[in-house]
Every structure is written in structure tokens, then in C-alpha cells.
Amino acid sequence: MRLYQGDEVRDVSVYSDEGFALLAELWLKVTCERKVMYEPSWLGRPIIQYPDDIVMMQEVIWKVRPDLIVETGVAHGGSTVFYASMLELLGRGRVLSIDVEIREHNRVAIERHPLSKRIDLLECSSVDPIAVEHAAAAARLATTTLVVLDSKHSCDHVLQELSLYGPLVTPGSYIVAMDGAQARVWDIPRGKAEWRDDNPLRAIDTFLERNHADWEVDAQYTRMAVTSNPRGYLRRKDR
Numbered sequence: 681m682r683l684y685q686g687d688e689v690r691d692v693s694v695y696s697d698e699g700f701a702l703l704a705e706l707w708l709k710v711t712c713e714r715k716v717m718y719e720p721s722w723l724g725r726p727i728i729q730y731p732d733d734i735v736m737m738q739e740v741i742w743k744v745r746p747d748l749i750v751e752t753g754v755a756h757g758g759s760t761v762f763y764a765s766m767l768e769l770l771g772r773g774r775v776l777s778i779d780v781e782i783r784e785h786n787r788v789a790i791e792r793h794p795l796s797k798r799i800d801l802l803e804c805s806s807v808d809p810i811a812v813e814h815a816a817a818a819a820r821l822a823t824t825t826l827v828v829l830d831s832k833h834s835c836d837h838v839l840q841e842l843s844l845y846g847p848l849v850t851p852g853s854y855i856v857a858m859d860g861a862q863a864r865v866w867d868i869p870r871g872k873a874e875w876r877d878d879n880p881l882r883a884i885d886t887f888l889e890r891n892h893a894d895w896e897v898d899a900q901y902t903r904m905a906v907t908s909n910p911r912g913y914l915r916r917k918d919r
């Protein structure tokens with residue numbers, strides 16, 4: 681593979697670590713342009729995720745074995761049903777899913793789904809104190825809480841969510857801040873210039889700077905390389 685950077689031209693082997701990282705980034709840009717992450721469904725509901733990220737979330741949930749998953753960003757309910765299906769396999773637990781707008785047809789489909797018995801939906805902004813209090817009340821009743829942030833992907837919003845929902849996560853469990861890859865796809869044809877600086881990755885870095893005593897990035901969940909969530913799997917350290 682030949683790289684042109686300014687006046688510099690150099691060859692990089694696609695079999696080297698650098699070549700692998702570059703190809704993964706290229707694949708992310710091309711698939712994001714084609715909205716490939718809108719293709720999958722989970723048990724009948726559309727899920728807006730890359731397949732690799734779905735497998736990684738399965739690993740996190742199976743390892744942590746939460747009895748509460750708080751999710752921000754429901755959309756069509758595919759991720760909600762996915763988390764509920766994992767809890768069903770674990771034999772316990774509930775998903776609390778919060779979205780500022782749950783469209784009627786999506787709500788009906790989620791409520792009619794066989795796994796709806798494990799799902800609570802809340803229509804509210806994730807940073808509204810009502811949503812946070814709802815989640816905190818559920819966390820008080822739970823043994824192990826895991827949080828997934830997949831709502832509005834601006835830096836300010838994700839930083840607020842990390843600060844509000846981070847304290848609900850039990851030590852050893854995770855808060856997963858999704859779509860940091862927005863920072864890497866601002867320059868694709870359907871990208872937006874503002875994504876370069878306004879993205880979840882910045883929120884993650886600021887949150888970690890402020891809270892490094894309690895939180896760390898767990899890089900094993902981004903090892904598949906093509907991920908929407910670089911640096912997004914944040915583990916609350918054990919005390």
C-alpha cells in the first residue's frame with residue numbers, strides 16, 4: 681500500500697500493524713459512507729451497530745453479568761432487544777432504555793416483542809434529571825449495573841451523560857460510550873466538518889482526564905479494529 685502524506689511518499693505493508701490499522705480505518709470510512717451499520721437486525725428489530733461491535737458487547741455482558749443495563753438511544757429497539765436477549769440467557773435482569781423520541785411504531789414493536797418482559801422504555805432526554813433519577817432508582821435495586829451511551833453524539837452531550845450515568849456503574853462493570861468513530865469519518869462524503877472536533881472521543885478523553893483514578897479504557901473490546909467505539913469501553917476500577 682502506498683501512502684502519500686504531503687511531500688512524503690512511503691510504502692506500508694498491509695500485513696504490518698500500521699497497515700492493519702490503516703485498512704481498518706479505510707474500511708470504517710467506506711462502510712460508514714454506505715451506512716452498513718444500519719443493515720443488521722437482532723431478533724427481528726433493526727440494530728444500528730457494526731456486527732463486530734455487537735459481538736464485543738456480547739462479550740462484555742457475558743463477563744460482567746449485569747442485572748441492570750441502562751441504555752441511552754433506542755431508535756428501532758434492536759440494541760434494546762439485544763441486551764434483553766443477553767439478560768434472558770443470563771436468567772435475570774432488566775434493560776432501561778431512554779430516548780428523547782420513541783416513535784409509535786418502534787414502541788409498539790418493542791412492547792410486542794417476546795423479550796419485552798425484560799425491557800422498560802422511558803421517553804425523555806437522557807440528560808433530563810427525570811431520566812437520571814429513573815436510572816438511579818433502578819440501579820439502587822440492582823446488584824450490577826452496566827451503561828451504554830448511544831444517543832446524541834456531541835461532545836457536550838456525551839460528557840454530560842458520562843458524568844451523570846458513570847456513578848451508577850458498579851466497580852468492575854462498564855460504561856460504553858458509542859460512536860467515537862465520528863471523529864474518524866468527518867471527511868467522508870456524507871460526513872460533517874464539525875464531527876472532527878465535536879465527537880464522543882473528546883468527551884471520553886475529557887472524562888478520563890477528570891476521573892482517571894476511577895476509570896480506565898479496556899482496549900480488548902476494540903481489538904476487532906473495525907469499531908464505532910474506539911476508546912469507548914470504559915471500565916470502572918475495582919476499589
Ligand SMILES: C[S@@+](CC[C@H](N)C(=O)[O-])C[C@H]1O[C@@H](n2cnc3c(N)ncnc32)[C@H](O)[C@@H]1O
Nearest residue numbers: 727728753754755759779780805806830831832
Ligand atoms: C444511534 S441511534 C440509537 C441506536 C440504537 N442504540 C441501536 O443500536 O440500534 C440514536 C438515538 O438517540 C436518540 N437521541 C438523540 N438525542 C437524545 C437525547 N438527548 N436523549 C436521549 N436520546 C436521544 C435519537 O432519538 C435516536 O433514536
